[in-house]
Amino acid sequence: MPQSVGLSSNDKLLSCVKRSTYNRIEIGFLEKKERKKQRMEINKNKYSIIVPTYNERLNIALLVYLVFKHLRDVDFEIIVVDDGSPDGTQEVVKQLQQVYGEDRILMRARPRKLGLGTAYVHGLKHASGNFVVIMDADLSHHPKYLPSFIRKQLETGASIVTGTRYVKGGGVHGWNLMRKLTSRGANVLAQTLLWPGVSDLTGSFRLYRKSVLEDVISSCVSKGYVFQMEMIVRASRKRYHIEEVPITFVDRVYGSSKLGGSEIVEYLKGLAYLLVTT
Amino acid sequence: MKHIVKLLILLVAVSAFWIGLLETVVPRSYAWLLPVYFIVSLGCYGLLMVGVGLMHFPTCPQEAVLLQKDIAEAKEFLKQRGVDVDCD
Numbered sequence: 001m002p003q004s005v006g007l008s009s010n011d012k013l014l015s016c017v018k019r020s021t022y023n024r025i026e027i028g029f030l031e032k033k034e035r036k037k038q039r040m041e042i043n044k045n046k047y048s049i050i051v052p053t054y055n056e057r058l059n060i061a062l063l064v065y066l067v068f069k070h071l072r073d074v075d076f077e078i079i080v081v082d083d084g085s086p087d088g089t090q091e092v093v094k095q096l097q098q099v100y101g102e103d104r105i106l107m108r109a110r111p112r113k114l115g116l117g118t119a120y121v122h123g124l125k126h127a128s129g130n131f132v133v134i135m136d137a138d139l140s141h142h143p144k145y146l147p148s149f150i151r152k153q154l155e156t157g158a159s160i161v162t163g164t165r166y167v168k169g170g171g172v173h174g175w176n177l178m179r180k181l182t183s184r185g186a187n188v189l190a191q192t193l194l195w196p197g198v199s200d201l202t203g204s205f206r207l208y209r210k211s212v213l214e215d216v217i218s219s220c221v222s223k224g225y226v227f228q229m230e231m232i233v234r235a236s237r238k239r240y241h242i243e244e245v246p247i248t249f250v251d252r253v254y255g256s257s258k259l260g261g262s263e264i265v266e267y268l269k270g271l272a273y274l275l276v277t278t
Numbered sequence: 279m280k281h282i283v284k285l286l287i288l289l290v291a292v293s294a295f296w297i298g299l300l301e302t303v304v305p306r307s308y309a310w311l312l313p314v315y316f317i318v319s320l321g322c323y324g325l326l327m328v329g330v331g332l333m334h335f336p337t338c339p340q341e342a343v344l345l346q347k348d349i350a351e352a353k354e355f356l357k358q359r360g361v362d363v364d365c366d
Contacts, residue, residue: 096361
């Protein structure tokens with residue numbers, strides 16, 4: 001800083017005041033910018049991630065690592081609802097609890113396979129967050145999309161953010177032509193009959209406000225993936241604000257997929273049921 | 279209001295319009311065939327949507343590669359910390 005040598009005390013005082021005023025203005029401007037940045041970054045929400053598992057010994061460990069990798073600076077907990085897996089999934093979850101802490105990974109097991117819908121209800125009972133994320137344990141839902149779900153919800157104030165595989169930016173991998181055909185045919189049929197307001201009805205990678213999930217889940221009775229459809233259609237009928245984000249879906253890497261041939265009949269029955277009751 | 283009720287009301291409105299057409303302007307033979315035309319065109323539209331959707335089905339082969347990288351990274355990390363990540 002140049003020394004004010006040889007100036008009168010009045011001039012020195014004046015230049016001092018000018019400098020400090022300028023500094024004060026600049027500091028005030030910088031503080032305002034910092035506060036705005038902090039407002040956008042501070043996310044006071046807590047997210048409970050419910051993951052139903054059955055024989056996902058390896059996948060659950062990989063999933064937990066990826067969630068922690070992509071959700072830094074976010075308050076969350078992972079609730080693993082295991083239906084008595086015989087392959088030792090629960091042991092692996094206990095090991096993960098040693099690494100990450102029992103307050104971040106909750107083990108809420110059940111004695112045997114009791115269905116997806118009840119798994120969510122069970123997980124909800126133990127969820128302490130104000131938002132709930134549901135996702136599959138088989139890595140077809142990649143945790144790297146979790147920040148985009150959260151960001152979309154913060155930007156729009158939506159009650160539900162659902163991942164869609166069928167828009168630009170999303171996609172699938174590992175599906176043969178037959179699978180794509182049935183998926184696309186099922187989607188067109190559902191869109192024509194139900195007018196659901198979302199592009200991906202059977203997707204199960206979603207973020208719900210906890211109160212909204214409790215409300216919607218109490219009125220759903222279907223099983224399997226029709227349950228996912230019922231949830232989003234009921235939410236749409238109840239006029240909840242639903243937003244979509246594109247996600248990529250890589251068909252399961254480890255383990256056997258649980259989709260069979262009789263699913264088509266189940267789907268058509270589910271569609272008819274939704275048509276009449278929602 | 280249930281969705282089926284909405285659809286039925288729409289159907290009734292369209293039928294009323296069709297019956298109206300029957301009585302008035304359009305020659306009888308054509309008017310009787312209108313429902314058939316409608317259903318056939320609806321079917322064609324559905325097939326078209328399926329075909330277009332199938333052509334433009336978004337795929338992401340690069341995601342599989344990225345996933346494999348993520349898996350390797352995760353296994354490395356977890357093995358060091360004593361979590362059992364052997365292949366099943």
